[in-house]
Amino acid sequence: MRITWGTALETGIRSIDLQHEELIGMLNELDEAHGSGKSQTVLDDVLQRLGTYVAFHFATEEALIANLPRSERHAEEHLRQHGNFIEQLTMMRAQAKQDGPQTMSHLIDFLNEWLYEHILKTDRKLAALLHGQTAKGHEQGR
Numbered sequence: 001m002r003i004t005w006g007t008a009l010e011t012g013i014r015s016i017d018l019q020h021e022e023l024i025g026m027l028n029e030l031d032e033a034h035g036s037g038k039s040q041t042v043l044d045d046v047l048q049r050l051g052t053y054v055a056f057h058f059a060t061e062e063a064l065i066a067n068l069p070r071s072e073r074h075a076e077e078h079l080r081q082h083g084n085f086i087e088q089l090t091m092m093r094a095q096a097k098q099d100g101p102q103t104m105s106h107l108i109d110f111l112n113e114w115l116y117e118h119i120l121k122t123d124r125k126l127a128a129l130l131h132g133q134t135a136k137g138h139e140q141g142r
């Protein structure tokens with residue numbers, strides 16, 4: 001599966017949407033590099049950048065989550081998913097360095113599937129909570 005950025009994936013939170021678009025661009029770059037037979041060194045370089053960007057992106061979302069009152073259940077689940085993802089990515093990167101192409105295919109599938117699911121379910125839930133919060137803020141401001 002390969003994700004294409006489009007309105008179907010938008011959360012309506014601009015900072016998050018821009019970062020998701022950037023992330024998907026990196027996934028496509030990785031997929032292309034892998035598909036055209038680039039060396040493990042090149043692939044790992046893309047993965048390195050992707051890993052750094054993911055950490056920055058998760059920090060952005062987690063700061064928004066931390067400012068959201070009465071959302072402990074969402075926060076717990078959302079942070080758990082981010083933590084699992086980082087763990088999985090680190091593990092698979094190390095494995096891909098050793099055995100190359102096969103793990104790389106699994107890793108690319110995993111990244112695409114995880115991101116797609118996570119954006120559609122978890123990040124959209126976060127966006128809904130944030131939108132609710134803004135609506136309440138406007139009411140109180142009246």
Ligand SMILES: [Fe+2]
Pocket residue numbers: 061078082118122123
């Ligand atoms: Fe997220």
